[in-house]
Amino acid sequence: MTTIRMNLRRAMPHVAIAALAVNQPGSVVGFPRNEADPVQRVLGELRAQLDRITGDVSGRVDAASRRLEDLETRNRDIEQLLADGARGGRFGGGSSESPGEIFIRSEAFKNFGGSAGRGNISAVVQAITSASTSAGGMIAPDRRSEIVGLPKRRLTIRGLIAPGTTNSNSVNFVQQTTRTNNAAVVTEGAQKPESVLAWTEADAPVRTIAHWVPVSRQAMDDAPMLQSTIDGELRYGLSVKEEDELLLGSGAGQHIYGIIPQATAYETSRNGTGDTAFDTLAHAIAQSEVALLPATGIVLNNNDLESLKIIKDGDDRYIGGGPFGPPITTIWGRPVVGTPAMAAGEFLVGAFLDGAQIFDRLDAEVLVSSEDRDNFIKNMLTVRAEERLAMAVKRPAAFVHGAFPAGAGV
Structure with missing residues (x-):
């Protein structure tokens, strides 16, 4: 006034x-x-x-x-x-x-x-x-054109596995199950020893991952950025589910048969008193070496990966680079990645390129259609995203899965 x-x-x-x-x-x-x-x-x-x-x-x-x-x-x-x-x-x-x-x-x-x-x-x-x-x-508001979305997690598992494609609904391959080597030196005229080799046929069926959202035609026409935003969100949703399936898929029903359910169990007899998480990972790498499938990567839960930064020795000194050191990208010379798909307190060490392969049947695609239920008379559209792929774990022994012992620092 x-x-x-x-x-x-x-x-x-x-x-x-x-x-x-x-x-x-x-x-x-x-x-x-x-x-x-x-x-x-x-x-x-x-x-x-x-x-x-x-x-x-x-x-x-x-x-x-x-x-x-x-x-x-x-x-x-x-x-x-x-x-x-x-x-x-x-x-x-x-x-x-x-x-x-x-x-x-x-x-x-x-x-x-x-x-x-x-x-x-x-x-x-x-x-x-x-x-x-x-x-x-x-007073006109200062409106910004970009859309602020929710945070997205970093997707890491697909990049570790060997890529491939298929034109069928199933990938069949022959997997060796037995190698008994009885080769020996023999005397002249003596019977030679017989070795035992066995194979079995394995199958990796192509699975479909899909989801959709409804959107009005008016919203799609009046908001040019909406279609690209929905496209990105739906593709991201496919990738998140894909990563979960590649690691943890049970193989039952329409699920992919993932790596962890087929991996070799970590030999806990390798643990020693006072071992840190770094020691446990070194034991798992040694186990893969014994299996003649040297590990090429390590997968941890995000929180566990961050916890490794603050592990200290007996003199209260950081084992890693400390607060001013670079982020942890390798452990014992192997690249390490973090993902929420891995359960906390667990680890996966493996020869990813030799042990498993992804076969893409249909790359992620996003389609828009009004031909769905009563969409036409309601001016509604259905936006659907889907992909089809199979994964074959060719060598289960290439992967070692286990849990960190209590007191390991994670």
Whole structure:
């Protein structure tokens, strides 16, 4: 709220002219005017002074009136500018009077004009603010075009596994199950030893991962970025589910048969007293070496990977680079990745390139169609994303899966 105050005072002299006349000497009263008379001279000076004061006060009143007129004119100009800015309307639907009009029409101003001009003028007017009931409707928001989405996890497992493609609904391969090597030196004419080799047929069926979302045609037409945003979100959803299936798929029903359910169990007999998580991983790598399938990568839970940074030795020194060291990307010379798909406290060490292979049948695709249920009559669209793939764990012994022992630091 704005308060306009004006303070005008009229200082009228109180001259006791009548008293002078009454106190005039008796010898002067009734006689003809004598310009040389001292009393007449004093009276003349007083009249002249009175005229000067009266003129000065009148000038001040005229100046105040002009200032009031200027104030009213300025307020009307402001009102006109605001009206033009609002295209003929009023801000916020409030009062239609300008601050100047409110002041001129106030009782305080009327009382001032009808009085001798002495005292204060105070009138309360409505200030223009950014509130919704004032000028707020004219302030345009600074709208950004990008869409701020939810965080996405880093996808790591596919990059570790050997890639491939297929044109069928199933990938069949022959897997060796037995190798009994009885080769030996023999004497001339003696029977040679027989070795045992066996194979079995294995199958990796192609599985479909898919999902969809409904969206109105109007939204798709009116928001150009919406289609690309939905496309990205649906593709990301496929990748997240794919990573879970590659690691943990049970193989039952339409699930992919994942790596961990087929991996070789970690030999806990390798653990030693006081082992850290680094020691446990070294034991698992050694186990893969014994299986003649040297590990090429390590998979951990994200939290466990971060916990490795703060493991200390007996002298309370960080084993890794400490708070100023680089992030952990390799352990014992093998690349290490983190994923929420891996359970906390567990690890997977493996020869990923030799042990498993992905066969893509259909790369992730996103399609939009109105031919779904009653979409046509409702102006709705169905956005569907799907992919088809198979994964073959050709050498289960190439993978070692286990859990960190208590006290290992993770």
